[in-house]
Amino acid sequence: MAYKTKIIIGIAGIVIVAAALWMTSRSNAPEATVTPAVTTTPRTTLPVAPSPTVSVPAVSVIASNLNIPWDIAFLPDNSLLVTERGGNLVHLKKEVGDVYSKTIIKLPHPVPRGEGGLLGLVLHPRFAENRQLYLYMTTQESSAGTKNTVFRYSFVNNELTDEKIIIKDIPGALYHDGGRMEFGPDGLLYITTGDAQSPAIAQDLKSLGGKILRLTADGGIPSDNPFGTAVYSYGHRNPQGLAWDDAGRLWETEHGRSGVTSGMDELNLIEKGKNYGWPTLEGDKTQAGMVAPALHSGARDTWAPASAVFHDGSIYFGGLKGEALYEAVLNREQVVELRTHFKDVYGRIRTVRLGPDGMLYLTTSNRDGRGNSSPDDDRIIRINPKTL
Numbered sequence: 562m563a564y565k566t567k568i569i570i571g572i573a574g575i576v577i578v579a580a581a582l583w584m585t586s587r588s589n590a591p592e593a594t595v596t597p598a599v600t601t602t603p604r605t606t607l608p609v610a611p612s613p614t615v616s617v618p619a620v621s622v623i624a625s626n627l628n629i630p631w632d633i634a635f636l637p638d639n640s641l642l643v644t645e646r647g648g649n650l651v652h653l654k655k656e657v658g659d660v661y662s663k664t665i666i667k668l669p670h671p672v673p674r675g676e677g678g679l680l681g682l683v684l685h686p687r688f689a690e691n692r693q694l695y696l697y698m699t700t701q702e703s704s705a706g707t708k709n710t711v712f713r714y715s716f717v718n719n720e721l722t723d724e725k726i727i728i729k730d731i732p733g734a735l736y737h738d739g740g741r742m743e744f745g746p747d748g749l750l751y752i753t754t755g756d757a758q759s760p761a762i763a764q765d766l767k768s769l770g771g772k773i774l775r776l777t778a779d780g781g782i783p784s785d786n787p788f789g790t791a792v793y794s795y796g797h798r799n800p801q802g803l804a805w806d807d808a809g810r811l812w813e814t815e816h817g818r819s820g821v822t823s824g825m826d827e828l829n830l831i832e833k834g835k836n837y838g839w840p841t842l843e844g845d846k847t848q849a850g851m852v853a854p855a856l857h858s859g860a861r862d863t864w865a866p867a868s869a870v871f872h873d874g875s876i877y878f879g880g881l882k883g884e885a886l887y888e889a890v891l892n893r894e895q896v897v898e899l900r901t902h903f904k905d906v907y908g909r910i911r912t913v914r915l916g917p918d919g920m921l922y923l924t925t926s927n928r929d930g931r932g933n934s935s936p937d938d939d940r941i942i943r944i945n946p947k948t949l
């Protein structure tokens with residue numbers, strides 16, 4: 562759209578541009594096109610699934626027929642790597658327009674079924690030089706059941722080589738396997754782990770379950786970790802999203818209780834060494850030595866928050882059971898508003914990532930047995946955040 566706009570400007574001038582854009586595109590993205598700001602708006606988009614009850618932003622489906630895409634990384638050549646929970650690493654390469662070719666990269670390890678599997682994916686901060694990437698994977702440990710392991714690989718010519726275990730023996734289970742990884746502004750690797758259906762381990766500092774872990778890029782323990790171990794914070798149930806705001810504060814999303822009494826999902830402001838209360842605290846309850854969430858969903862609403870990204874003053878996160886893209890608007894340490902986008906439009910939304918183009922990339926999770934899938938699910942959907 563920006564390219565077209567520049568051409569038209571040369572021919573006819575700004576007034577005609579504004580009128581023409583308004584007339585031709587009002588059906589899908591009126592907010593983005595009625596002002597001159599459109600000339601700086603990153604490229605967009607095709608209209609998808611307008612709903613009369615939902616404001617329709619500029620969106621584009623860039624990949625379909627995926628199977629539970631769990632995480633996305635953007636490579637320096639503008640291609641994408643996507644983990645599928647069942648154990649495929651998928652390389653999506655842009656061909657023409659918004660058409661991407663798909664190459665499946667086999668993993669060195671099979672992954673078990675359940676909510677575990679091939680989960681988080683993150684690139685080394687200097688990936689362009691060292692080609693190193695990290696995968697969070699559930700691994701079968703014979704009669705001991707499953708555990709979770711973070712591996713590092715060299716990724717060259719669509720092959721994973723030079724395997725190194727960064728951390729292992731993270732408790733695993735059919736549910737609550739954590740799995741999100743991010744490099745922080747401090748250059749250290751942060752990893753979320755679940756309680757593996759054993760709530761008490763979230764309070765056990767000797768267990769790696771129900772924690773946010775922090776390691777060096779090589780898997781070492783940073784000298785200023787609070788307990789002399791990999792543990793950075795604890796008392797988490799099943800944290801799934803990590804994001805730093807523009808002041809360097811760490812925010813985290815976390816699933817609350819499940820089953821018939823679901824709800825109490827959390828957005829937490831994370832500080833080193835603090836206890837976030839699971840399984841003792843829920844909602845607004847407080848107790849000495851434990852930190853209540855910055856925002857929670859309450860007892861009657863369930864987000865099932867599955868990711869987190871900071872963009873332009875807000876934390877965005879996907880909702881699985883909530884079937885929406887949530888936006889928590891921040892004012893310093895406070896959440897001042899929770900906005901809900903795409904409610905019931907795309908089904909279950911898992912991951913949200915911010916691309917190098919300034920766009921939000923969402924993954925659906927409609928083939929995980931808990932939702933209704935459309936024929937082209939699962940999808941990766943690119944959103945122009947200016948149109949939200």
Ligand SMILES: [Ca+2]
Pocket residue numbers: 796827837838839842843852853854
């Ligand atoms: Ca909590």
